[in-house]
Amino acid sequence: MSVTSAEDAVSVERVSKTYGGEQPVVALADVDARFLRGTATAVMGPSGSGKSTLLHCAAGLDRPTSGRVRIGDTELSSMSEKQLTKLRRSRVGFVFQAFNLVGALTVEQNILLPSRLSGRRPDGAWLGEVIERVGLGNRLRHRPAELSGGQQQRVAIARALVTRPEVIFCDEPTGALDTQTAAEVLALLRSVVDEAGQTVIMVTHDPVAASYADRVMVLADGRIVQDMPQPGAERIAEQLALLGRRQPAASRQPAVSRQPVASREG
Structure with a gap:
């Protein structure tokens, strides 16, 4: 059982998530996890392992x-x-693979959108620091369609940072980027942890992306099967390959009796 402490940015305790009706699907099964402040965690696992469901539950989505x-x-x-x-707007930041920028707004307007939605005046000094950190000072009046994929993801990261969130949740943030641009975005996320003391929780399928984290958590069949301090990209790849060769686990079956919720793909 997890024990919450002042060092926890996020904690989940015996969290289960079931989708479906007559034949429910268990996306998460009694998961316990703690994510410490000022650290980066990569959450990995095969398709359908529950990693995105864990991210969405942890973020209040x-x-x-x-x-x-x-x-x-x-x-x-x-x-x-x-x-x-209200909590998501003020205490949580999100970065997704699809960027989710508003095409009709400029870069600056996209970055300031969370502040406008929450009715809070942004801290001018912090806004300037965020814009400098993402390297888009000369693109503030551009619209998303005028930017490269990497620049759009930088806008999304700046938007996630502008409210000074306690934790930033990332779902495959480099999945749509080429290798060099992905490395730049990952270095930026790493700097958010090292220089600003933020907490980053990142779902990824990429061992190289996971190597930027302090810790790698691997899920399979809705359960945590590995929780390792940074093992390096090669060992991460080896662990995932071994996991891929495992026989399908029967661990879902006991949880099927849980009360089902509205149908949704896990």
Whole structure:
């Protein structure tokens, strides 16, 4: 069982998530995990292993079927949708593979969007530091269509940073990028941890991307099967290859009796 402490940016305790009706699918099965402040964690695993579901539950984007999720000392299970939306806008940042920028807005307007939605005036000095950090000072009046993929992802990272979130959740942030641009984006995320003391939780399938993290957590069949301090890209690849050769686990079966929720793919 996980024990929440002041060092935890995010903690999940016995979290399960079940999708479906007559034939439910268990995406997560009694997962315990702690994500410490000022660290980067890579979450990996085969397709359907539950890694994105874990990210969404931990970020308050999806509610677990059972168990507890905390961001800092705030438990999410008792919060209304309105309260969760407010929390996500003020305390959490998101970076996704698809960038999710608003095409009609300029770079600067996209970066400031979370502040505008939350009704908070941005800190001018911090905004300037964020823009300098992502290296887009000369692109502020451009629109997303005028930028490269790497530049668009930098805008997304700046948007995630501008509210000074406690934790930044990334779902395959380099999946749509070429190797060199991906390395630049990963170095930027690493600097967010090392220089700003932020917490990054990143779902990725790429061992090289995972090598930028302090810790690698591997899921299979909705459970954590490996939790390693940074093992290096080669060992990560070896562990994933071994996992891919395993016989399908029967660990889902006991959890099928849990109360099913509305159908959704895990």
